[in-house]
Amino acid sequence: MIVNGRIPRVYVFEPSSDEKRKHVASIHAGKKSERKDLSEIKSQLREVRLRNRELLDKNVERFKEVLTENSFFKLHFAQDAKTFLGLLRKSTDKTKVVSLNKSNVLINEVRPFLRRYGYRSFVRYFSEFNDFTPEKKFFTDYWMLPGLHEKNLIETFGLKSIIDLSIPKNGKDYVTVLGVNAASAKTGNLYFLQHMSNITKDLEEAKTIFVLVPLEKIVEYDGDAKLHVQSMGIFGLESVILDLKPKREEVFEFERIPFSDGKKEVHIVIFDNGRKRLLSTAYSDLLLCIDCRACARQCPVGQHIKSVKELVYSPKNLLFLYLIGRRKPFEFCLHCGRCEVECPVGIPIPELLWKSQIDYSQKKGRSIFKVMFDNPELFAKVGTLLSPVSNWLLEIPIVRTLISIIPGIHAKAKLPKFSRTTFREWYEERKKRG
Amino acid sequence: MDKVVYFTGCFSNYYDPEIAKSFVTVMEINEIEVLVPEQVCCGMPIMANANYKGAKRNFEKIVRSLFKASEGKYPIVTTCPSCNMMLKKEGKTFFPSAEANYVSSMIYDSSEFVMNLDLKRKLNRFFGRLELKVLYHNPCHLKVQNIDATIYVLKLIPGIEVIGINRDCCGLGGSFGMKRKNYPISYAIGTKIWRMVEELKPDAVVTECGGCGLQISSKRPVKIYHPMVLLNMAYSAASHEAA
Numbered sequence: 001m002i003v004n005g006r007i008p009r010v011y012v013f014e015p016s017s018d019e020k021r022k023h024v025a026s027i028h029a030g031k032k033s034e035r036k037d038l039s040e041i042k043s044q045l046r047e048v049r050l051r052n053r054e055l056l057d058k059n060v061e062r063f064k065e066v067l068t069e070n071s072f073f074k075l076h077f078a079q080d081a082k083t084f085l086g087l088l089r090k091s092t093d094k095t096k097v098v099s100l101n102k103s104n105v106l107i108n109e110v111r112p113f114l115r116r117y118g119y120r121s122f123v124r125y126f127s128e129f130n131d132f133t134p135e136k137k138f139f140t141d142y143w144m145l146p147g148l149h150e151k152n153l154i155e156t157f158g159l160k161s162i163i164d165l166s167i168p169k170n171g172k173d174y175v176t177v178l179g180v181n182a183a184s185a186k187t188g189n190l191y192f193l194q195h196m197s198n199i200t201k202d203l204e205e206a207k208t209i210f211v212l213v214p215l216e217k218i219v220e221y222d223g224d225a226k227l228h229v230q231s232m233g234i235f236g237l238e239s240v241i242l243d244l245k246p247k248r249e250e251v252f253e254f255e256r257i258p259f260s261d262g263k264k265e266v267h268i269v270i271f272d273n274g275r276k277r278l279l280s281t282a283y284s285d286l287l288l289c290i291d292c293r294a295c296a297r298q299c300p301v302g303q304h305i306k307s308v309k310e311l312v313y314s315p316k317n318l319l320f321l322y323l324i325g326r327r328k329p330f331e332f333c334l335h336c337g338r339c340e341v342e343c344p345v346g347i348p349i350p351e352l353l354w355k356s357q358i359d360y361s362q363k364k365g366r367s368i369f370k371v372m373f374d375n376p377e378l379f380a381k382v383g384t385l386l387s388p389v390s391n392w393l394l395e396i397p398i399v400r401t402l403i404s405i406i407p408g409i410h411a412k413a414k415l416p417k418f419s420r421t422t423f424r425e426w427y428e429e430r431k432k433r434g
Numbered sequence: 435m436d437k438v439v440y441f442t443g444c445f446s447n448y449y450d451p452e453i454a455k456s457f458v459t460v461m462e463i464n465e466i467e468v469l470v471p472e473q474v475c476c477g478m479p480i481m482a483n484a485n486y487k488g489a490k491r492n493f494e495k496i497v498r499s500l501f502k503a504s505e506g507k508y509p510i511v512t513t514c515p516s517c518n519m520m521l522k523k524e525g526k527t528f529f530p531s532a533e534a535n536y537v538s539s540m541i542y543d544s545s546e547f548v549m550n551l552d553l554k555r556k557l558n559r560f561f562g563r564l565e566l567k568v569l570y571h572n573p574c575h576l577k578v579q580n581i582d583a584t585i586y587v588l589k590l591i592p593g594i595e596v597i598g599i600n601r602d603c604c605g606l607g608g609s610f611g612m613k614r615k616n617y618p619i620s621y622a623i624g625t626k627i628w629r630m631v632e633e634l635k636p637d638a639v640v641t642e643c644g645g646c647g648l649q650i651s652s653k654r655p656v657k658i659y660h661p662m663v664l665l666n667m668a669y670s671a672a673s674h675e676a677a
Binding site: 335355411 | 442444445446447448449450451454455458470473474475479480481482483484485486488519524527528574575577578602603605607609610611612613614615616617618619622623644648649651652
């Protein structure tokens with residue numbers, strides 16, 4: 001029973017050279033190029049995000065209405081990851097194999113629960129690196145990235161395929177869970193960006209499809225959703241390149257699973273997981289995020305933190321996981337500020353990270369190791385007063401060993417030398433002499 | 435007689451006063467009086483340690499002092515990028531006040547200030563030659579503010595050749611990289627700049643940040659100069675040439 005005759009569809013965007021061809025063609029024709037510059041895209045994106053954050057509740061309600069009109073989809077609301085797992089278990093009594101896309105909401109917020117409940121999950125994206133060898137991995141850290149969009153080599157993203165999930169089809173006996181990049185409240189259309197072909201394959205092949213729609217991904221119009229997806233491609237390209245590496249543990253031979261007799265099931269899950277509550281806090285700017293991970297692009301610590309290997313890393317992701325109670329505050333931030341500069345919607349991530357550390361400290365107290373660093377200026381004053389003895393003391397191995405225990409200064413760290421006279425002393429002396 | 439208010443920060447006062455002395459000398463050569471009001475730490479390292487009360491106390495004290503010394507008209511100059519970042523942007527977000535807003539609108543990095551003097555044709559360009567091939571390291575807290583005025587300033591000094599520019603993080607992050615838990619991460623990040631120094635073999639590295647200089651020189655035996663120190667050396671060289 002289809003009331004309005006309009007069936008929500010899946011729109012899949014992929015890298016496309018159409019825009020480049022148009023640009024080149026307009027040059028040859030002597031016409032002005034229609035290519036937008038990055039700052040124009042950024043301001044447009046920010047406007048869209050601010051409007052849709054304001055409309056969060058309305059967008060969710062409208063999205064529900066549209067999908068409820070279509071009986072083919074099973075619509076659910078999941079308050080948290082556990083609730084989502086409950087839905088999954090109800091629909092997948094036999095199979096325990098799950099294919100995921102590389103959505104950071106899915107990987108960071110849901111996947112740990114999949115493991116806990118006995119599911120084996122694989123990110124099919126990595127199965128498509130068939131001929132990849134380690135020697136071909138040219139980029140191992142952010143500073144090796146070529147700075148593609150700074151060179152105006154924007155690789156744009158175009159619509160590759162439209163999939164009608166309501167067409168009855170057979171599926172293979174496995175589950176796919178896919179996190180959307182955007183969803184249109186007006187039409188119910190779902191938008192994905194893919195760089196390989198994993199998403200398309202899963203939508204075509206899986207018998208049981210779960211589409212995870214985080215609250216803030218639901219936008220008012222299809223135009224908004226398209227901008228989301230294309231912006232994610234543009235601003236996130238280098239983070240994608242940085243992640244290009246084989247992950248053997250993610251490979252599973254989905255191609256070998258035979259098609260079964262049962263008909264496809266499509267479940268759409270609106271996913272909160274703490275997002276609604278964020279709206280009324282000082283952290284509400286996190287809901288402006290489109291998950292492009294541009295903030296990770298120049299994050300100097302991101303490639304070196306071992307505890308985040310299982311996650312899709314970005315400073316914003318770690319902050320969000322803290323806010324929903326899944327991790328302690330991110331304490332490896334150097335506070336360099338690059339993430340804020342890179343963010344296309346201007347989320348002040350460094351300030352929010354500071355705030356999260358302060359909030360946590362005010363609740364839990366601060367460790368002795370933090371307290372001992374409370375007054376660096378006093379330390380400097382004493383150091384200059386006792387100079388050069390203080391400098392000499394800090395060279396003695398036993399002293400370095402002791403201070404590496406408390407207050408925890410690494411034995412190999414180079415320390416600045418205290419000056420014998422301060423600038424203030426020099427300045428006051430000079431003033432006296434006129 | 436023009437005047438500027440100078441905020442030294444901790445590094446230029448307690449660890450490398452040569453930076454602050456050079457800045458004062460450079461200003462005096464340009465007939466600018468330097469006012470140095472009572473100062474405390476800007477609060478940046480205290481905030482980084484999640485000490486909200488301590489940072490608030492320090493920040494509010496320093497902005498009142500700088501506000502008063504500025505008298506509504508004198509620009510405020512820093513020689514430390516992190517202090518600049520705190521006073522211009524981050525402090526006023528957490529500890530808003532009229533004084534904080536005022537200080538934010540009047541603050542300049544020292545190279546930025548010198549560059550502006552030159553653009554207004556007010557900079558004394560009577561420099562002597564310094565024969566140096568230098569690598570310029572743009573510290574994070576200037577890069578994210580799009581301040582790289584030092585490149586402009588270095589080109590004014592005869593004999594200085596900028597053979598490379600690094601805009602990536604050195605990895606130290608103030609006391610971050612000195613802590614036992616963080617040192618391996620800081621070291622891994624630092625490999626980029628150390629490799630660059632090794633490959634380019636500069637006579638010196640120029641950087642505004644004392645912490646960055648410390649990190650760069652911790653693994654490679656290279657001389658570190660603050661741009662104000664080089665400017666002062668260039669003026670000294672001129673007076674020697676004239677003698």
